[in-house]
Amino acid sequence: MSIKRKAIFALPLLITVIIFGYFFWALTKPGRDPKILPSVLIDKPAPEFDLKALDALGVPGFARKDLTNNGKISVVNIFASWCIPCLVEHPDMMKLGQRDDINLYGINYRDKPDDALGWLNKNGNPYHRVGRDPKSRAGIDWGVYGVPETFIVDASGTIRYKHVGPLNTGDLEDTILPIIDSLQAQQ
Incomplete structure (x- = not known):
């Protein structure tokens, strides 16, 4: 198999590894508290109800x-x-x-x-x-x-x-x- 053909087969695997790596980094980066869910309503008037x-x-x-x-x-x-x-x-x-x-x-x-x-x-x-x-x-x-x-x-x-x-x-x-x-x- 040629190098070009091997690269074509390896590309999806490489892209998947990069995407999973990014998500892992985003979930574990310093200063991130997974218990805090942001709210767009903070410092805004309570909704009408x-x-x-x-x-x-x-x-x-x-x-x-x-x-x-x-x-x-x-x-x-x-x-x-x-x-x-x-x-x-x-x-x-x-x-x-x-x-x-x-x-x-x-x-x-x-x-x-x-x-x-x-x-x-x-x-x-x-x-x-x-x-x-x-x-x-x-x-x-x-x-x-x-x-x-x-x-x-x-x-x-x-x-x-x-x-x-x-x-x-x-x-x-x-x-x-x-x-x-x-x-x-x-x-």
Whole structure:
């Protein structure tokens, strides 16, 4: 076989190795944190939405106007009854819900109302308001990848932070609460 012919057969292999090499480098380069998913909504106004309440829960639904109606920082948590990580983070949501200096809002994502109501009645309802998002329309507008996700929104309705995945005590103490405190100091 001639050298020219061998080169033609080796070219696809060489191209494949180069492409895989680039992807490997991109995934492992220094300073890249794979847990951080960027959001184009950071430092932008929260999207417009108006979600109905979960009947019989005893708290009203949730709309964009609620983010700016009392001058407090808002924490918006996307959750579902079928979401195991949501149950894991729920004790930390209960702690946040006890604070008087913030609003804690829940968006119930792609869930049956009876299932969500039963889940909140069983595990406790930390939220000041809960809106139903059965077809994930609000979730799409918020840029939700999956549940749970948590957003911090300042008193003007601007999204300042997004946490993907379940919160734990370390996230709460090391990230969420310092951001809330910093935003409150700026008011």
